[in-house]
Amino acid sequence: MIIGTAGHIDHGKTSLVRALTGVHTDRLAAEKERGISIELGYAYLPMPDSDRVVGFIDVPGHEALVHTMVAGATGIAYAMLVVAADDGVMPQTHEHIAILQLLGLEQGCVVITKTDMVDAEQLQKVQAQIQGVLAHTFLANAPIFLVDSTAPEQEGGVAALRSFLFEQIKQQTPPRAQGPFRLAIDRSFSLPGHGTVVTGTVFGGQYHIDDDSAPRMYVMPSKQSVRVRRIHAQDRPSQFALTGQRCAINLAGIGADDIERGQWLAEAHCFRPTRRIDVQMQMLGTSATELRTWSPAHIHIGAAHYHAHCVPLTTHWVQPNDQALVQLVFAEAVCVLPGDRFIVRDAQARHTIAGGVVLDAQAPDRKRRSQQRIDWLNAMHAVLQGGSITDLLPLAPYGLNRAALRRLPTVTAWAQKQAPAGTQWVGADLGPEAILIDSGVWQALADNIQSTLGWAHQRYPDDPGVERARLRRMVAPRAPDVLWDALLAQLVVDKRLALNGAWYHLPDHTVSLSSQEEQYGQQIVDFALQGGYNPPWIRDIARELEVDEQLLRSIGRKLVRQGRLYQVVRDLFYHREHIIAMALILKELAQDGGVRVATFRDQLHIGRKRTIQILEFFERIGFSRRVGDNHYLRTDSRFLETDF
Ligand SMILES: Nc1nc2c(ncn2[C@@H]2O[C@H](COP(=O)(O)OP(=O)(O)OP(=O)(O)O)[C@@H](O)[C@H]2O)c(=O)[nH]1
Numbered sequence: 034m035i036i037g038t039a040g041h042i043d044h045g046k047t048s049l050v051r052a053l054t055g056v057h058t059d060r061l062a063a064e065k066e067r068g069i070s071i072e073l074g075y076a077y078l079p080m081p082d083s084d085r086v087v088g089f090i091d092v093p094g095h096e097a098l099v100h101t102m103v104a105g106a107t108g109i110a111y112a113m114l115v116v117a118a119d120d121g122v123m124p125q126t127h128e129h130i131a132i133l134q135l136l137g138l139e140q141g142c143v144v145i146t147k148t149d150m151v152d153a154e155q156l157q158k159v160q161a162q163i164q165g166v167l168a169h170t171f172l173a174n175a176p177i178f179l180v181d182s183t184a185p186e187q188e189g190g191v192a193a194l195r196s197f198l199f200e201q202i203k204q205q206t207p208p209r210a211q212g213p214f215r216l217a218i219d220r221s222f223s224l225p226g227h228g229t230v231v232t233g234t235v236f237g238g239q240y241h242i243d244d245d246s247a248p249r250m251y252v253m254p255s256k257q258s259v260r261v262r263r264i265h266a267q268d269r270p271s272q273f274a275l276t277g278q279r280c281a282i283n284l285a286g287i288g289a290d291d292i293e294r295g296q297w298l299a300e301a302h303c304f305r306p307t308r309r310i311d312v313q314m315q316m317l318g319t320s321a322t323e324l325r326t327w328s329p330a331h332i333h334i335g336a337a338h339y340h341a342h343c344v345p346l347t348t349h350w351v352q353p354n355d356q357a358l359v360q361l362v363f364a365e366a367v368c369v370l371p372g373d374r375f376i377v378r379d380a381q382a383r384h385t386i387a388g389g390v391v392l393d394a395q396a397p398d399r400k401r402r403s404q405q406r407i408d409w410l411n412a413m414h415a416v417l418q419g420g421s422i423t424d425l426l427p428l429a430p431y432g433l434n435r436a437a438l439r440r441l442p443t444v445t446a447w448a449q450k451q452a453p454a455g456t457q458w459v460g461a462d463l464g465p466e467a468i469l470i471d472s473g474v475w476q477a478l479a480d481n482i483q484s485t486l487g488w489a490h491q492r493y494p495d496d497p498g499v500e501r502a503r504l505r506r507m508v509a510p511r512a513p514d515v516l517w518d519a520l521l522a523q524l525v526v527d528k529r530l531a532l533n534g535a536w537y538h539l540p541d542h543t544v545s546l547s548s549q550e551e552q553y554g555q556q557i558v559d560f561a562l563q564g565g566y567n568p569p570w571i572r573d574i575a576r577e578l579e580v581d582e583q584l585l586r587s588i589g590r591k592l593v594r595q596g597r598l599y600q601v602v603r604d605l606f607y608h609r610e611h612i613i614a615m616a617l618i619l620k621e622l623a624q625d626g627g628v629r630v631a632t633f634r635d636q637l638h639i640g641r642k643r644t645i646q647i648l649e650f651f652e653r654i655g656f657s658r659r660v661g662d663n664h665y666l667r668t669d670s671r672f673l674e675t676d677f
């Protein structure tokens with residue numbers, strides 16, 4: 034567990050850590066010279082009768098270094114609020130308390146330092162003052178210790194505080210190593226003989242160095258793959274890095290200069306870097322500013338510090354004391370998870386004005402204020418406060434995959450084989466891609482597929498049906514492959530859908546041919562086969578066979594419906610073999626980028642107009658798409674992979 038200091042400049046935070054641990058954390062020359070802390074300080078204290086080690090983070094109190102204080106405070110589990118007996122409560126005492134509160138800290142104590150410098154009356158005054166300030170905060174009932182850090186051996190004082198802290202830690206159950214592994218990097222340096230070392234607090238998960246199945250590690254958001262060589266956890270060599278521990282990790286495959294404070298060391302599925310996040314924000318009562326659309330602000334998350342713009346989602350402005358849903362828009366990609374806490378400082382980075390919790394780490398830029406989004410964010414807030422995932426899933430149009438579920442700190446469903454009541458797994462054995470979906474949402478998607486196909490049959494009665502990817506664009510454009518394929522497969526099994534070659538259709542969208550029709554049909558197929566890339570029109574075939582043109586046309590359409598021929602334009606029927614051959618030519622050409630009509634035509638040796646008609650046909654079936662004068666293959670088409 035990590036204990037962090039907090040409090041106004043010069044109130045004795047560093048001296049207290051030194052008195053407790055014997056470690057002087059002000060190591061920089063500038064710190065020694067000016068007598069103030071500038072960087073975060075770290076000290077460790079082994080516990081008696083235990084193999085555990087207590088870690089301390091000492092923060093600077095200077096008003097211009099609040100960003101450093103925040104970077105230190107995000108990783109702590111226990112706070113020591115330090116107030117000097119002579120000064121009493123000062124501006125950064127207030128600000129640091131607000132920050133700890135906004136970060137969601139739940140435990141801590143108060144230490145009044147420099148008690149040797151004041152009389153009993155002043156001491157009483159300061160105690161009363163502190164109690165007043167702490168009412169309605171997480172420290173309202175926290176114990177208060179009176180110390181003289183210049184006399185650490187004295188009875189009571191520092192020694193009593195030290196035993197109290199040991200006692201606190203003994204009573205703690207170590208935090209559960211839940212979710213993906215991630216460590217918030219606050220330092221990166223090169224150690225002679227060892228190479229790159231990063232230090233930081235583990236925010237989630239665990240890493241075992243000798244475990245062959247341990248996931249690959251990445252520095253995020255730069256996505257650089259690295260190998261973990263050695264771990265120091267709480268200042269001792271270790272095989273593990275566990276949630277809540279402060280660790281130094283020796284990395285291979287990266288230079289110390291390629292890593293900076295604020296980045297993460299994380300496993301692959303942990304983060305999806307993003308520029309927009311939706312949050313629940315709490316404005317401080319003391320804030321002198323209000324937030325409007327596009328108000329600039331400084332955001333501190335984990336050990337990182339960013340510039341962002343605020344977009345209130347349900348109001349026009351957020352005023353002091355307000356709670357609001359807000360979208361934060363960043364200029365660079367950031368890595369956050371739902372449930373992460375953050376601190377907001379004003380545009381000049383002079384005052385802490387708000388804080389909050391991340392609700393959606395992949396926020397949209399469009400329709401961000403829609404009722405659907407607001408409902409989603411409120412449901413997410415409830416889940417983060419311990420609510421059930423089954424209340425959130427009905428609002429997820431395509432369910433949530435296992436990787437996304439794992440990112441939710443309070444959800445353990447990702448680990449369950451059994452889906453909670455009213456939900457179902459899709460592709461349960463697919464690892465992170467598997468999707469948990471609300472059964473009502475699944476049903477609605479299935480119904481929608483059916484009715485959309487009904488509509489398509491009416492609109493294009495001659496088509497055999499709709500190809501998989503095109504159907505998805507019509508029904509659920511953003512449905513992941515796993516879900517979409519499972520839905521179609523289930524509908525086919527349930528006989529609500531039938532598959533004919535590449536075409537999905539309703540079971541009753543079929544035709545049968547009489548024996549005479551079948552005879553003519555075979556002749557049309559033969560003409561199409563011989564016609565190559567330029568088959569005869571139905572009119573010419575009718576003349577040749579001396580058969581009624583209308584009859585042949587209707588037979589041709591039936592063959593199309595059966596998937597035996599393709600109608601490129603009205604009355605022009607192509608044989609499957611040639612369509613496939615042309616598709617392969619287009620695919621070959623498209624390897625070098627967009628394909629122009631002339632290029633394709635030169636390969637087919639047919640007219641320009643016909644070439645365009647063929648390209649339009651390929652667009653219609655979802656095989657290719659046109660952008661300006663160029664034609665590209667669609668990556669999601671399965672047209673060429675379909676067995677007939
Ligand atoms: N007499 C007395 N002096 C103290 C005590 N604690 C700290 N001091 C002195 O107060 C001064 C500031 O102490 P620091 O520990 O550097 O204060 P700080 O809170 O770490 O300051 P910043 O990190 O710059 O915010 C130093 O000169 C200390 O020697 C105490 O309990 N008694």
Ligand SMILES: [Mg+2]
Binds near residue numbers: 046069070091093094
């Ligand atoms: Mg200090």
